[in-house]
Amino acid sequence: MNAHFENKPAVQAAIFDWAGTLVDFGSLAPTQIFVEVFAQFGIQISLEQARGPMGLSKWQHISALLAEPAIQQQWQDKMGHPSTDADIDAMYRRFMPLQLTRVGDYSAPIAGAPEVLTWLRNAGIKIGSCSGYPREVLNVVLANAIPAGVSPDYAVAGDELPAGGRPGPYMALANVLALAVSDVRQCIKIDDTTPGIEEGRNAGMWCVGVTVSGNEVGYSLAEMAGATPEQIARRKAIASERLLGAGAHYVIDSVADLPEIVMAIDARIKAGETP
Structure with missing residues (x-):
């Protein structure tokens, strides 16, 4: 990762979705x-x-x-x-x-995910995660993802909180509590679905939508390899519109593009902006 912070980042935590965001390209x-x-x-x-x-x-x-x-x-x-x-x-x-x-079978990391998590950790940014999967299923994902380098500091499943799941803020806020984050406005929620973006906005966080690797575009790697640039661009445009419409502050193709966005959000926080 070429991007680096000159001073301590204001961003305290990045909170990720799983399928389509960290693992399982295409959310298949x-x-x-x-x-x-x-x-x-x-x-x-x-x-x-x-x-x-x-x-x-x-x-x-x-x-x-x-x-x-x-x-x-x-x-x-x-x-x-x-x-x-x-x-x-x-x-x-x-x-x-x-x-x-x-x-x-669908727990392979999305390209760049392990490296981005390492970059965040080295910068002192905490790494949270949440999923619509129930705990039993998330445990299987974790057992495959952690040895492959996708190892967040915390993970909460969709069936674990009495208050419910998305688009409510509850799983995102469970990360705030577990990671001892002092200000939700210094958190970034990264997700490939509209309920996941709404979750982050309802929790008062900066939100980054993921297009190409995620549910809204919906290509497998093989399908994307066989698609024309025009087909990919059309799906990507629709996905961007939906995620921005749900409240995303930024959209990226995949998690590999996240560091520059984290640094842009960090600069905005340091300038006094809020989500």
Whole structure:
């Protein structure tokens, strides 16, 4: 990393999402499994539909998908009644073992993530993280990511807080408490989903949206290699618009681009600006 601080940074902590931000380029693990789980109940959803509520905790994600009129109509045509919380519970029970089986296959760090975390740590900036994954699943991600160099100081899962998950500020604020950060306005939330950006804004933090590696663009590495520059630019523009619309102060292609943004935010904090 060429970027370096001349003096102690004002930024106290960087708080990262996981899938699509630190690991799992394209945020593929949860997307594929939502499609499979719905298919087990005779409901056909597309990968694009599955991506729609990404960033929410997984039970809430299933609920949000079933609230989509076209998907709800499929459910009623198939089951003969509107979906209930008990139905969401049943789908979630199917989701969990599939997720536990598959998530390890999608835990590879996004290029540059280990180096960026090392750069932050060397600068004295604390590293937090949070995920829409439940704790059981996040533990599998951590077991794969930590040996590969993606090792935050703290990680909280989407099912661990009584107050709930995104877009509420609770997981971001749990990081503030765990990391002993004295001012939320000196934290940066980095996320590839709109609920994750809203989480950071609701917590009073600076927010950085991630486009190319994340859910909003949605390419796997292989798909991106086969896409034209025009196709990539079009998806990236839509992703940027959505993330900025959710409140992101900056957007970047991937975590590898973060250091310059951290330094820009640091300068703004030192100049007296707030999120």
